[in-house]
Amino acid sequence: MNFLTPQIVQTALEVGLIYGLVALSLFISFSILDICDLSTDGCYTLGCAVGAVVTIAGHPVLALFASVAAGICSGYITALLQTKFGVQSILAGIIVNTGLYTINLAVMGFSSNLPIFGTDTVFTLVKGISGAAWWQEWSSLIFLALILALVVLFIKWFLGTRLGLSIRATGDSPAMVRASSINPQFTVTVGLCFANAMTGLAGSLIGQYNKTSDINLGTGMVTIALASLIIGETISRKSGNMLWRISCVVLGSCLYRFIISIALRLKVPTEAFKLVSAIIVAIACAAPAAKDQIALQRKKAAAMREHRKMAEEEAK
Numbered sequence: 319m320n321f322l323t324p325q326i327v328q329t330a331l332e333v334g335l336i337y338g339l340v341a342l343s344l345f346i347s348f349s350i351l352d353i354c355d356l357s358t359d360g361c362y363t364l365g366c367a368v369g370a371v372v373t374i375a376g377h378p379v380l381a382l383f384a385s386v387a388a389g390i391c392s393g394y395i396t397a398l399l400q401t402k403f404g405v406q407s408i409l410a411g412i413i414v415n416t417g418l419y420t421i422n423l424a425v426m427g428f429s430s431n432l433p434i435f436g437t438d439t440v441f442t443l444v445k446g447i448s449g450a451a452w453w454q455e456w457s458s459l460i461f462l463a464l465i466l467a468l469v470v471l472f473i474k475w476f477l478g479t480r481l482g483l484s485i486r487a488t489g490d491s492p493a494m495v496r497a498s499s500i501n502p503q504f505t506v507t508v509g510l511c512f513a514n515a516m517t518g519l520a521g522s523l524i525g526q527y528n529k530t531s532d533i534n535l536g537t538g539m540v541t542i543a544l545a546s547l548i549i550g551e552t553i554s555r556k557s558g559n560m561l562w563r564i565s566c567v568v569l570g571s572c573l574y575r576f577i578i579s580i581a582l583r584l585k586v587p588t589e590a591f592k593l594v595s596a597i598i599v600a601i602a603c604a605a606p607a608a609k610d611q612i613a614l615q616r617k618k619a620a621a622m623r624e625h626r627k628m629a630e631e632e633a634k
Contacts, residue, residue, distance in 0.1 A: 322579065328459055330579045334572035335462040336527065339520035340539060341546035341571045342473065345564065346513040348547065350477070351506060352489040353400075356411030356540060360418030361392040361514050363536035365521025367425040370432045370531035378440045382522050389518020392418065393511040400510075401503035422533055432531040439526035462523070466568055469516065474561045476512075485509045541595045546571035548602035555606075574598065 340362060347355040365385035372381035392414060399410035426432045445457045476482045488495045488505040495502050525531045550570025554563045581594055 322583065326579050326583070327576075328456075330575040331572055332459050332462055332527070333524075334575035335459075335466050335568065336520050336523045337542060337546060337575065338466055338568035338571035339469065339516045339523070340543040341550065341567045342469065342564065343513040343516040343520075344540070344543045344547045345550075345567045346473075346485075346509055346516075348544075349551065350486055350489045351509045351513075353407045353506070353510070354411065355396060355510060355513065356408060357392060357396050357414040357418065357514070358411075358517055358540040358543060359536040359538070360415040360422065361389055361517045361536070362521040362524075362539045363422045363531075363533065364388050364392055364418055364425070365518030366525035366531045366535050367422045367432065367521075367533075368518070369522025370434050370525045371425060373434050373439060373526055374432075374437055376437065378438055378443060378526060381526070382440065382519060385518040385522030386515045387518075389514040389516070389521075390511045392518070393514030394507065396514070397507040397510040401506055419533070426531060426533065430533045434526065434529040434531070439529065440523075441526060458527070465523075470561070470564050470568065473564050477560055481505070481508065538592055538595065541592070541599065542574065543571075545595050545598045545602065546574045548599055549573055552602050552605050 340358065343358065344355070347353050365388055368388040369381040369385040372378075372384045396410050396414045399405040399413060400407055405413070423430070441458050441461065444461045445454055447453070447457070477486060484495065484500050485505045485508065487498075487500070488502045488509070492502045495505065521536070524535070547567055547570060550567035551563070553569060554566035557563055577598060578591065578594070581591070586594065
């Protein structure tokens with residue numbers, strides 16, 4: 319009965335919502351723009367580092383905007399390498415991710431860990447709004463849910479604008495966009511800046527949530543985000559309803575955290591979490607094809623039964 323306590327479920331939802339921002343980042347870059355952005359790990363740590371420094375300075379709300387700005391800068395450099403210098407998207411992400419390691423260390427004063435204790439965070443500020451017991455317990459989850467709701471609605475609105483439609487068209491067919499007198503370099507740059515802005519915001523939120531910033535915080539984040547994205551798109555089945563698709567990405571992130579929580583309760587070693595993530599991604603990717611194969615086998619079996627039935631009737 320204590321396998322999944324309310325506290326475990328609440329924590330899984332809170333962290334899942336924060337990871338949902340990174341999954342939405344990959345939704346823009348990978349699903350919409352069709353670009354494999356491997357700078358996610360470094361950008362996530364960058365957002366956390368910048369947010370931690372500004373929070374320690376006494377400005378936790380400003381830290382969120384500073385991390386968004388840092389994410390935009392990271393996305394711009396990645397886009398610049400791709401659009402202006404012709405670097406392959408995968409290689410551009412690796413280059414930026416490698417360079418961000420040193421930059422993140424510099425932001426944190428060349429310390430591998432930067433604690434955020436003894437100062438207010440956005441979560442303590444929100445908790446201080448009311449002294450009610452239920453608010454003290456659920457304020458962080460409500461705050462994160464509100465942020466994700468606003469982000470989801472903003473993405474839905476943005477992708478419906480002229481610029482958003484141009485970004486979507488760039489992912490579908492750059493040649494068609496170019497023929498329509500739209501600069502694909504500009505749309506790619508805006509898309510990657512937008513995507514990395516959400517990654518930076520997620521880094522700042524997780525830093526204030528855990529009250530610490532670590533240089534290795536973002537390691538494997540692209541795998542986690544990809545797992546969440548694949549789970550979400552498996553649920554939505556890439557429906558034409560954009561709001562549903564975006565919401566399912568966040569839902570996929572929460573489901574991923576639930577799976578990790580279950581793994582923790584089953585006492586799976588932390589060293590095996592990367593393997594768990596890889597298995598989740600593999601299963602999620604293979605699920606649609608496996609479902610089609612099962613449906614095909616059922617049709618074949620039904621056809622064989624029908625054929626045998628007709629043969630028996632003819633024999634009679």
